[in-house]
Amino acid sequence: MADHDYDLFVIGAGSGGVRAARLTALGGKRVAIAEEFRVGGTCVIRGCVPKKFMVMASDFAHQFETAEGYGWTIDASFDWPKFIQAKDVEIARLSGIYAANLGKAGVDMVHGRAVLKNRNTVQILNKEGAVDREITADKILIATGGRPWMPEQLPGxxxxxxxxxxxxxxxxxxxxxxxxxxxxxxxxxxxxxxxxxxxxxxxxxxxxxxxxxxxxxxxxxxxxxxxxxxxxxxxxxxxxxxxxxxxxxxxxxxxxxxxxxxxxxxGRAPYVKGLNLDKAGVEMTEDGAIKVDELSKTTADNIWAIGDVTDRMNLTPVAIREGVAFHETVFRDNPQAFDYEAVATAVFSQPPVGVVGLTESEARHSCPGEVDVYVTRFRPMKYAFTGSDERVLMKLVVDATSQKVVGVHIVGPEAPEMIQLAAIAVKAGLTKAQWDATCAVHPTMAEELVTLREKQQPGHMSAG
Known part of the structure; x- marks a missing residue:
């Protein structure tokens, strides 16, 4: 409003905060965003992006072993400092793109730690912790993410x-x-x-x-x-x-x-330390997250929170979608709540994991009737020449009453790539018959998802 410096002030320039700030500024509002470290947040700077580079770097050793089975002779060594330098250059480039996009959208960038003074005022602290300046805003969005948790009482x-x-x-x-x-x-x-x-x-x-x-x-x-x-x-x-x-x-x-x-x-904990939430009437949950309703509004009626700081579903794409929903709700008079059902996720372990929907246990507790389970374990074609005993796991969980596929679980090469597309089918509520009616692509690992025909027998108990 006219009596405030900004229509929206965002605390935290991670994926969620950046998306909300850009959309709101592009809509003609006066927006500022504060970041105490580097633009891009956990995912870009110290999370999923650099981690995936490290996963890819480390997986070459396994690929070299496989290559030998195909007739290649490889004499390889790894240079850690060279990799770290290349990784840091790319992360800096990505952070720069985020900052540039904010600028192009008309968002004012504030470098420094922002804390709440009251419901409409944020204080920008310098490196010594002293107040540099105060900024007022009609609405405030908190998107400060999470930080690693450690057992501080452990000796050493x-x-x-x-x-x-x-x-x-x-x-x-x-x-x-x-x-x-x-x-x-x-x-x-x-x-x-x-x-x-x-x-x-x-x-x-x-x-x-x-x-x-x-x-x-x-x-x-x-x-x-x-x-x-x-x-x-x-x-x-x-x-x-x-x-x-x-x-x-x-x-x-x-x-x-x-x-x-x-x-x-x-584990990770919501990053709320020193934000002075109480001064603005923002309440927290028992677990130390910012308490929000289904539209991401806090207990202060002009302050919202999205992403890991709310400890709902701590995934980068979810924070981005929460940021979009916030913008639609608050600035476009189009109330939206993000749907947390059937969100796919990946674990970039080696081999990687891709999952969407319900686990077998969750399905047995939540489906009204019986649950059908289809499981296959097999050696990937790629390892036929290597003597490797590595196995892929694929599992479909089906609501026997509706015949909808309610869970897909994959462990094996390219599982994250496969689960993104499987998530569309699960989100759409497709039935097992519709999966089965889909012609296989051969030879692929993914074809197993549409050729599973034999149900596990009643009384089956999952391993583990």
Whole structure:
């Protein structure tokens, strides 16, 4: 409004905040966005984009092994500093594109940490934490994302790193221990193992990837061990001790494992520290996230929040869609709530995972009648000459009453690429008969998705 500096002020220039700011500015509103680090947020700067580059770099070792089975002779070595430099150059380029697009849209960029003074005023802090200036806005959007969480009370935790530091290690360690069982832990275990690092993964739970389908969890645990990763389950740290030769991981079961680097990937938490949410009447959930309604509005009627800081579904494309929905709701008088059902996701483990829809367990709890399950495990054609015993897992979960395919789960090469297209069918509510009526593309792995005919027998129990 006329009595405020801006119509919209966005705190956090990650994927969600940038999309909301650009759309609103392109619609003719006065918009500013604040970022304390680099434009692009977690995904572009210290998350999925650089991580995928690392996955691709590390996977070449596996490709070289496969190539030998096809008659190639390869003498290869890996240069970590050269890779890190190339990665950093590309990340800087991408961050520059984000910043340029904001400028082209007419968004004012504010470099510095923004915190709330009240419902309509943000304070911009300098590096020393002092208030540089104050800016007022009619509406405020919080999109500050999340940060890695570490067990601060663990003795020796100061010697450990998180995923954020893993992107900038000055040299490749010879030995690493990764604590955690989620997708970040599993992905980095594959990265370091692929680059020749002696890799150990420990997780306090009974199996990796909690929340995923049990068949997927059991299958991937077996496959990553084939890649040379030592997996220790049902166990966690009691201390980390620094010695002259490395870091000693003292585990609760009495084991001691010495490594050069210890990385904690034990979860992420909404980044709300020091935002002064209470001064603006913004309430938080019991888990420390910003409380929002289905339209992303907080408990302050002119403040909204999107992305990981709300801890709803912490995926970059979801944050972007939440940003679009916010813009449509608030500035185009077109109320929209993002639909979180049947959102596909990928784990860039090695081999990778792609899933969409319900797990078998979720389907059995939520479908009104019986659930049909179709599963296949097979060796990819690519490994026919190599002697590799790597296996692909594909699984369809079907609501027996409606015959709709309600879940698709894939572990194997190109699973993330396949799941994007499978997600269209699941989102559209297509039936198993419609999948079956689709002609296969041969020879491909994906053809198995439309040729699965035999149901698993009642009484089947998933592994894991």
């Amino acid at each position: 935790i100061e010697h450990a790193i998180t995923s954020e530091e893993a992107f900038h290690l000055p040299e490749l360690p010879k030995r690493i221990l990764i604590a955690g069982g989620g997708y970040i832990a599993v992905e980095f275990a594959g990265i370091f193992a692929g680059l020749g690092v002696e890799t150990t993964l420990i997780y306090r739970g009974p199996n990796i990837l909690r929340g995923f389908d049990d068949d997927v969890r059991a299958h991937l645990a077996g496959e990553i061990e084939k890649r040379g990763i030592k997996v220790i389950l049902g166990c966690q740290h009691s201390a980390i001790e620094k010695t002259d030769s490395g870091l000693v991981n003292v585990l609760e079961n009495g084991m001691k494992i010495e490594t050069d680097v210890v990385m904690f990937a034990t």
